[in-house]
Amino acid sequence: MRWRGVLAVALAVVAVNWIAGNPTRLVDSGLFGTAGGGPIPAEVAFTLSFLLLGVIPALTSKHLLSRSPRELGLGLGDYKAGLFLLAVGVPVAIVAAYIGAGSPAIATEYPLGNGLSRSLPVFLPYVIFYGVYYLGFEYLYRGYLLLGLAERLGSVRVNLLQSVIATAAHIGKPPVELISAFPASLAFGWVALRTKSIWYALLLHWIVGAVMDWLLLGAQGAN
Numbered sequence: 001m002r003w004r005g006v007l008a009v010a011l012a013v014v015a016v017n018w019i020a021g022n023p024t025r026l027v028d029s030g031l032f033g034t035a036g037g038g039p040i041p042a043e044v045a046f047t048l049s050f051l052l053l054g055v056i057p058a059l060t061s062k063h064l065l066s067r068s069p070r071e072l073g074l075g076l077g078d079y080k081a082g083l084f085l086l087a088v089g090v091p092v093a094i095v096a097a098y099i100g101a102g103s104p105a106i107a108t109e110y111p112l113g114n115g116l117s118r119s120l121p122v123f124l125p126y127v128i129f130y131g132v133y134y135l136g137f138e139y140l141y142r143g144y145l146l147l148g149l150a151e152r153l154g155s156v157r158v159n160l161l162q163s164v165i166a167t168a169a170h171i172g173k174p175p176v177e178l179i180s181a182f183p184a185s186l187a188f189g190w191v192a193l194r195t196k197s198i199w200y201a202l203l204l205h206w207i208v209g210a211v212m213d214w215l216l217l218g219a220q221g222a223n
Contacts, residue, residue: 045112049136053140065148076197105177111126127213142191142202145158
Protein backbone atom coordinates (compact mmCIF):
# COMPACT_ATOMS: atom_id res chain seq x y z
CA MET A 1 0.00 0.00 0.00
CA ARG A 2 1.40 3.39 -1.01
CA TRP A 3 -0.53 5.36 1.60
CA ARG A 4 1.44 8.56 1.11
CA GLY A 5 0.45 8.49 -2.55
CA VAL A 6 -3.20 8.08 -1.55
CA LEU A 7 -3.00 11.15 0.68
CA ALA A 8 -1.19 13.10 -2.03
CA VAL A 9 -3.86 12.27 -4.63
CA ALA A 10 -6.67 13.08 -2.19
CA LEU A 11 -5.20 16.42 -1.13
CA ALA A 12 -4.43 17.36 -4.73
CA VAL A 13 -7.94 16.73 -6.05
CA VAL A 14 -9.49 18.44 -3.02
CA ALA A 15 -7.30 21.50 -3.58
CA VAL A 16 -8.03 21.67 -7.31
CA ASN A 17 -11.74 21.20 -6.69
CA TRP A 18 -11.75 23.91 -4.01
CA ILE A 19 -9.91 26.37 -6.26
CA ALA A 20 -11.46 25.68 -9.65
CA GLY A 21 -13.99 22.86 -9.55
CA ASN A 22 -16.16 23.69 -6.55
CA PRO A 23 -19.78 23.75 -7.80
CA THR A 24 -20.66 26.79 -5.68
CA ARG A 25 -17.74 28.81 -7.00
CA LEU A 26 -18.21 27.69 -10.61
CA VAL A 27 -21.90 28.44 -10.77
CA ASP A 28 -21.98 31.66 -8.75
CA SER A 29 -18.83 33.32 -10.04
CA GLY A 30 -19.17 32.44 -13.71
CA LEU A 31 -15.64 30.98 -13.76
CA PHE A 32 -15.33 28.87 -16.94
CA GLY A 33 -18.65 30.41 -17.98
CA THR A 34 -20.69 29.69 -21.06
CA ALA A 35 -20.00 31.17 -24.47
CA GLY A 36 -22.40 33.97 -23.64
CA GLY A 37 -20.35 34.90 -20.61
CA GLY A 38 -22.76 33.59 -17.99
CA PRO A 39 -22.13 30.98 -15.31
CA ILE A 40 -22.09 27.32 -16.29
CA PRO A 41 -25.10 25.15 -15.40
CA ALA A 42 -25.03 23.51 -11.99
CA GLU A 43 -25.23 20.09 -13.67
CA VAL A 44 -21.95 20.75 -15.49
CA ALA A 45 -20.28 21.92 -12.28
CA PHE A 46 -21.50 18.79 -10.47
CA THR A 47 -20.04 16.60 -13.23
CA LEU A 48 -16.66 18.36 -13.13
CA SER A 49 -16.45 17.80 -9.37
CA PHE A 50 -17.40 14.16 -9.85
CA LEU A 51 -14.54 13.72 -12.31
CA LEU A 52 -12.06 15.36 -9.95
CA LEU A 53 -13.17 13.85 -6.66
CA GLY A 54 -14.35 10.45 -7.85
CA VAL A 55 -12.89 9.36 -11.16
CA ILE A 56 -9.27 10.42 -10.60
CA PRO A 57 -8.99 8.59 -7.23
CA ALA A 58 -10.77 5.57 -8.73
CA LEU A 59 -8.19 5.38 -11.50
CA THR A 60 -5.39 5.21 -8.92
CA SER A 61 -7.11 2.83 -6.49
CA LYS A 62 -5.69 -0.37 -7.92
CA HIS A 63 -2.17 0.99 -8.22
CA LEU A 64 -1.91 2.70 -4.82
CA LEU A 65 -4.17 0.52 -2.70
CA SER A 66 -4.16 -2.77 -4.62
CA ARG A 67 -7.96 -2.69 -4.37
CA SER A 68 -10.67 -2.03 -6.92
CA PRO A 69 -13.23 0.77 -6.53
CA ARG A 70 -15.82 -1.90 -5.78
CA GLU A 71 -13.70 -3.04 -2.83
CA LEU A 72 -13.42 0.58 -1.70
CA GLY A 73 -17.11 1.10 -1.11
CA LEU A 74 -18.87 0.72 -4.46
CA GLY A 75 -20.23 -2.69 -3.48
CA LEU A 76 -23.34 -3.05 -1.33
CA GLY A 77 -21.33 -4.24 1.68
CA ASP A 78 -23.39 -5.26 4.72
CA TYR A 79 -26.75 -4.34 3.20
CA LYS A 80 -28.75 -5.47 6.23
CA ALA A 81 -26.88 -3.04 8.46
CA GLY A 82 -27.13 -0.46 5.69
CA LEU A 83 -30.91 -0.73 5.46
CA PHE A 84 -31.23 -0.45 9.23
CA LEU A 85 -29.01 2.63 9.28
CA LEU A 86 -31.08 4.16 6.47
CA ALA A 87 -34.28 3.55 8.42
CA VAL A 88 -32.77 5.43 11.35
CA GLY A 89 -30.81 7.98 9.35
CA VAL A 90 -33.33 9.15 6.73
CA PRO A 91 -35.57 10.93 9.29
CA VAL A 92 -32.46 12.51 10.81
CA ALA A 93 -31.33 13.64 7.35
CA ILE A 94 -34.72 15.23 6.66
CA VAL A 95 -34.66 17.06 10.00
CA ALA A 96 -31.13 18.28 9.22
CA ALA A 97 -32.39 19.57 5.86
CA TYR A 98 -35.22 21.47 7.58
CA ILE A 99 -32.76 23.03 10.02
CA GLY A 100 -30.39 23.99 7.20
CA ALA A 101 -33.18 25.50 5.12
CA GLY A 102 -34.04 27.76 8.05
CA SER A 103 -30.61 29.41 8.02
CA PRO A 104 -30.46 32.78 6.19
CA ALA A 105 -26.80 32.14 5.33
CA ILE A 106 -27.67 28.80 3.74
CA ALA A 107 -30.52 30.44 1.82
CA THR A 108 -28.09 32.89 0.22
CA GLU A 109 -25.83 30.02 -0.93
CA TYR A 110 -28.29 27.37 -2.10
CA PRO A 111 -29.72 26.06 -4.30
CA LEU A 112 -27.10 26.41 -7.01
CA GLY A 113 -27.86 27.65 -10.49
CA ASN A 114 -30.38 29.95 -12.11
CA GLY A 115 -33.89 29.09 -13.22
CA LEU A 116 -34.29 26.18 -10.77
CA SER A 117 -37.83 25.50 -9.60
CA ARG A 118 -39.94 22.81 -7.98
CA SER A 119 -41.20 21.74 -11.39
CA LEU A 120 -40.15 18.09 -11.67
CA PRO A 121 -38.81 18.40 -15.27
CA VAL A 122 -36.50 21.11 -13.93
CA PHE A 123 -35.74 19.86 -10.41
CA LEU A 124 -35.32 16.15 -11.14
CA PRO A 125 -32.32 16.46 -13.53
CA TYR A 126 -30.71 18.85 -11.05
CA VAL A 127 -31.14 16.36 -8.20
CA ILE A 128 -29.80 13.49 -10.32
CA PHE A 129 -26.64 15.40 -11.16
CA TYR A 130 -26.42 16.44 -7.51
CA GLY A 131 -26.27 12.72 -6.77
CA VAL A 132 -23.46 12.34 -9.30
CA TYR A 133 -21.53 15.00 -7.38
CA TYR A 134 -22.16 13.20 -4.10
CA LEU A 135 -20.93 9.94 -5.63
CA GLY A 136 -17.56 11.51 -6.36
CA PHE A 137 -17.49 13.21 -2.96
CA GLU A 138 -18.34 10.06 -1.01
CA TYR A 139 -15.98 7.87 -3.00
CA LEU A 140 -13.06 10.16 -2.24
CA TYR A 141 -13.66 10.63 1.47
CA ARG A 142 -15.52 7.53 2.60
CA GLY A 143 -14.16 5.08 0.03
CA TYR A 144 -10.68 5.97 -1.19
CA LEU A 145 -9.46 7.58 2.04
CA LEU A 146 -11.54 5.95 4.76
CA LEU A 147 -11.93 2.36 3.58
CA GLY A 148 -8.65 2.52 1.69
CA LEU A 149 -6.54 3.52 4.70
CA ALA A 150 -8.54 1.96 7.56
CA GLU A 151 -6.29 -1.08 7.78
CA ARG A 152 -3.16 1.06 7.81
CA LEU A 153 -4.30 3.80 10.21
CA GLY A 154 -7.07 2.18 12.22
CA SER A 155 -10.75 3.03 12.02
CA VAL A 156 -10.72 5.87 14.57
CA ARG A 157 -7.71 7.71 13.18
CA VAL A 158 -8.73 7.31 9.55
CA ASN A 159 -12.25 8.55 10.30
CA LEU A 160 -10.78 11.62 12.00
CA LEU A 161 -8.42 12.14 9.06
CA GLN A 162 -11.08 12.05 6.35
CA SER A 163 -13.39 14.21 8.47
CA VAL A 164 -10.74 16.90 8.92
CA ILE A 165 -10.00 16.98 5.17
CA ALA A 166 -13.70 16.98 4.27
CA THR A 167 -14.33 19.82 6.72
CA ALA A 168 -11.43 21.83 5.33
CA ALA A 169 -12.98 21.44 1.88
CA HIS A 170 -16.00 23.38 3.22
CA ILE A 171 -13.96 26.50 3.97
CA GLY A 172 -15.75 29.44 2.40
CA LYS A 173 -19.19 27.89 2.91
CA PRO A 174 -21.73 29.42 5.37
CA PRO A 175 -20.53 29.07 9.00
CA VAL A 176 -23.38 26.72 9.95
CA GLU A 177 -22.40 24.37 7.11
CA LEU A 178 -18.70 24.52 7.97
CA ILE A 179 -19.34 23.80 11.65
CA SER A 180 -21.68 20.90 10.92
CA ALA A 181 -19.33 19.38 8.33
CA PHE A 182 -17.05 17.75 10.90
CA PRO A 183 -19.64 15.83 12.98
CA ALA A 184 -21.52 14.95 9.79
CA SER A 185 -18.32 13.59 8.22
CA LEU A 186 -17.63 11.52 11.31
CA ALA A 187 -21.16 10.10 11.17
CA PHE A 188 -20.99 9.33 7.44
CA GLY A 189 -17.57 7.78 7.99
CA TRP A 190 -18.91 5.55 10.75
CA VAL A 191 -21.73 4.40 8.46
CA ALA A 192 -19.21 3.53 5.73
CA LEU A 193 -16.96 1.67 8.16
CA ARG A 194 -19.91 -0.27 9.57
CA THR A 195 -21.32 -1.26 6.19
CA LYS A 196 -18.06 -1.37 4.15
CA SER A 197 -19.91 0.61 1.49
CA ILE A 198 -20.32 4.28 0.57
CA TRP A 199 -23.89 3.94 -0.76
CA TYR A 200 -25.71 4.36 2.55
CA ALA A 201 -23.81 7.48 3.59
CA LEU A 202 -24.18 8.78 0.03
CA LEU A 203 -27.96 8.38 0.13
CA LEU A 204 -28.22 10.16 3.48
CA HIS A 205 -25.96 12.99 2.28
CA TRP A 206 -27.97 13.27 -0.93
CA ILE A 207 -31.27 13.44 0.96
CA VAL A 208 -30.00 16.33 3.07
CA GLY A 209 -28.97 18.31 -0.02
CA ALA A 210 -32.03 17.52 -2.13
CA VAL A 211 -34.63 18.11 0.59
CA MET A 212 -32.94 21.31 1.72
CA ASP A 213 -32.92 22.71 -1.83
CA TRP A 214 -36.58 21.71 -2.30
CA LEU A 215 -37.49 23.56 0.91
CA LEU A 216 -35.42 26.60 -0.04
CA LEU A 217 -37.13 26.80 -3.42
CA GLY A 218 -40.49 26.70 -1.69
CA ALA A 219 -39.48 29.48 0.69
CA GLN A 220 -38.10 31.60 -2.15
CA GLY A 221 -41.28 31.13 -4.13
CA ALA A 222 -43.32 32.27 -1.16
CA ASN A 223 -41.35 35.53 -0.84
